[in-house]
Amino acid sequence: GENVEQHPSTLSVQEGDSAVIKCTYSDSASNYFPWYKQELGKRPQLIIDIRSNVGEKKDQRIAVTLNKTAKHFSLHITETQPEDSAVYFCAASNTGTASKLTFGTGTRLQVTL
Amino acid sequence: AAGVIQSPRHLIKEKRETATLKCYPIPRHDTVYWYQQGPGQDPQFLISFYEKMQSDKGSIPDRFSAQQFSDYHSELNMSSLELGDSALYFCASSLETGINSPLHFGNGTRLTVT
Numbered sequence: 042g043e044n045v046e047q048h049p050s051t052l053s054v055q056e057g058d059s060a061v062i063k064c065t066y067s068d069s070a071s072n073y074f075p076w077y078k079q080e081l082g083k084r085p086q087l088i089i090d091i092r093s094n095v096g097e098k099k100d101q102r103i104a105v106t107l108n109k110t111a112k113h114f115s116l117h118i119t120e121t122q123p124e125d126s127a128v129y130f131c132a133a134s135n136t137g138t139a140s141k142l143t144f145g146t147g148t149r150l151q152v153t154l
Numbered sequence: 155a156a157g158v159i160q161s162p163r164h165l166i167k168e169k170r171e172t173a174t175l176k177c178y179p180i181p182r183h184d185t186v187y188w189y190q191q192g193p194g195q196d197p198q199f200l201i202s203f204y205e206k207m208q209s210d211k212g213s214i215p216d217r218f219s220a221q222q223f224s225d226y227h228s229e230l231n232m233s234s235l236e237l238g239d240s241a242l243y244f245c246a247s248s249l250e251t252g253i254n255s256p257l258h259f260g261n262g263t264r265l266t267v268t
Contacts, residue, residue: 075256084244084259085197130196141210142257144196 043068045133047145054121055153062116062148064131071133074107074114075142079128088129089116121152156180158260160245166266167235175230175263177245185209186228187257188220189244197244203228235267 044067054060066074075090091098091105091114098105104117118125128149132142159178167173179186185204189197190213199212203222214220217235222228232239242262 077259084261086259087256090256141199141202141212142197143199146196 043071043133043135043143045131045143045145047131047148049148050146051149051151053151053153056121056123058121060116060118060121060125060150060152062129062131062150063113064115064133064145065111065113066133066143067112068133068135069112070135071112073134073136074105075132076103076105076116077130077132077144079130079147081127085130118150121150123152123154126150126152158245158247158258160243160260160263162263163261164264164266166268168268169235169237171235171267173232173235173265175232175243175245175265177228177230177247177260179226179228179245179247180258183226183247183249183258185248186222186226187246187248188214188228188230189246189259191242191244191262193241195241200230232265237267240265240267 047064072093076088077085078088079085089100089103089105091107096107102119107114128147130147131145134142161176187202188200190200191197200214201220202210206222218232220230242264244259244262246257246259248257
């Protein structure tokens with residue numbers, strides 16, 4: 042089955058700096074890669090996703106890049122703000138949709154003033 | 155916009171008891187998923203239903219069962235509860251047949267087994 046590794050497990054940045062979270066996956070058939078943000082005690086919320094026919098996608102301060110050859114994808118957050126503090130999960134699926142997602146182990150991002 | 159509704163929000167049970175969690179997906183979504191998230195862990199896929207039929211199965215214990223009803227709501231039934239079943243249980247829904255349909259999570263049910 043799919044295995045998704047995520048690094049780092051914790052990340053502390055100063056407000057205004059950039060944050061990068063990296064994930065690798067094992068199943069070369071995986072073709073859908075969403076990122077979720079989860080605040081303490083709350084539900085995961087989709088912040089951005091990318092499909093295997095695209096190398097990069099951007100939405101305001103958030104961008105995701107995908108390297109299919111290396112089986113690696115990354116989340117980039119620029120101009121970080123305190124409200125970006127949360128746990129971020131990457132995930133992968135080989136169905137092209139959100140079905141049977143395998144999640145990474147999460148990155149706790151702390152944005153300090 | 156309507157979201158995924160889960161009930162109850164919190165549930166406290168004793169060991170060996172049973173629990174039933176309910177999920178009401180976003181209207182017109184055809185697929186429901188159940189995830190279990192332990193403290194400090196990532197969500198683990200349990201089971202999914204597409205158009206009221208089980209579509210996939212993950213790490214769901216045999217003590218658990220689930221179904222999706224004609225109105226598309228789903229229930230997760232958990233029997234012979236163990237302390238290790240204490241977790242956040244998320245239901246999520248999506249439009250499987252839709253293009254670029256993401257997964258929408260409910261607010262979760264926090265189950266505590268004592």
